[in-house]
Amino acid sequence: MSTTAALPARRAPDGFAILTMIALCAIWGLQQVAIKSTNTFLPPVFQAGLRSAIAAVLVWGWARARSTPLFRDDGTLGAGLLAGMLFASEFVCIFLGLTLTSASRMAVFLYTAPCFTALGLHWFVDGERMRRIQWAGIIVAFAGMTLAFADGFARARGDIHGSMLAGLTGDALGVLGGVAWAATTVVVRATRLAHSSASKTLFYQLAVSAVVLLALAAGLGQVKVAVLTPIALVSLAYQAVVVAFVSYLIWFWLLTRYIASRLSVFSFLTPLFGVTFGVLLLGESFSLRFLLAALLVLVGIALVNAPAQRRSA
Structure with a gap:
């Protein structure tokens, strides 16, 4: 079913959107x-x-303060439940993957998501078509991801203890997380969720994923807490408040005003930040091959966004 007639016009990212x-x-x-x-x-x-769960409560409070209805029957329940399940799948992959691979590598592999997002939107959402130069950017960025995977295989070769092989499993979970993230974005844009407020769209994902993830944790015997340090508490607060609440509200707000595929490709910058933070804060290391992979990703961003910048000039 086409959504073109009902959706508000979306434009290419301007300076404000790019900085955001x-x-x-x-x-x-x-x-x-x-x-x-x-x-x-x-x-x-x-x-x-x-x-x-924490972020869902915050979104509920935000929506209540702004008199934004979250529980009105508007035909979005099915799509909301699907988006929430996909959101939960994404974070199962991320959190489990980070027990097997480094934060730097997870940041790179997770952000294959824009490639899958652009492909999904191209096929399922009117007005989200990619031009040839943008496809070239996607291909270059995917080449960077492939090179990063090859780096992992090279490191795993001859590893008798299996730690590198476990790392490759973590890398693969990062890619699966990217696929789930992309699928969530496509569901949001291709269904009635595209007409919903950012608060309701995010609440669906957080509330459903909280139920699914906590139930899964109980089934796996993971509902337990070790000694919590101040760093752990700050980290959890950062994830719930800054990332899952504030940044996601801003992200969904941007999706209502700008072309999603053009916004998504900026996410390729995240691996560069992720690698930098991993090195500076966790003391992680990476090879020259992995650095080249990250640079290919950056070139992909430039190619995908060049047409939009020229058009707005």
Whole structure:
């Protein structure tokens, strides 16, 4: 079913949108470090569920303060439940993946999401078509991701202890997380959720994922807490308040005003922030091959966004 007639016109990112996306990418890049630093004190799936639950309560309070209806029957329940399940799947992959691979590598592999988002929107949403130069950018960025995976295989070769092989599993979970994130974005844009407020769209995802993740944590025997340090508490607060509440509200607000595929490709900046934070805060290291992979991703961003910048000139 086409949604063109009912959807408001969306435009290419302007200066405000670009600066906002850069700030969001820095926030999301730091998220991987926050999650990994807390995995020692809170089991990963339980941590993810707590994060969603806290953020869902904050979104409910925000919507109530602004008199934004969250529970009105507007035909979005099915799409909202699907988006919430996909959102939960994404964070299962992220939180479990970070027990197996570094925050730097997770940041790179998770952000294959814009590639899958652009492909999904191209096929399922009118007005989100990609031009040839944009496809070239997607291909270059995907080449960077492939090179990063090849770097992992090279490191795993001959590893008798299996730690590198476990790292490759973590890398693969990062890619699966990216696929789930992309699918969530497509569901939001291709269904009646496109007409909903940012608060309601986000509440669906947080509330459903909180239930799913906490139930899964209980089933896995992960509902337990080790000694919580101040760093762990700050990390959990950062994930729930800054990332899951503030940054996601801004992200969904941007999606109502700008072309989603053009916004999504800016997410390729997040791996660069993620690698930087991983090195500076966790002491992680990376190879020259991995650095080249990240640079290819940056070139992909430039190619995908060049037409939009020329058109607005």
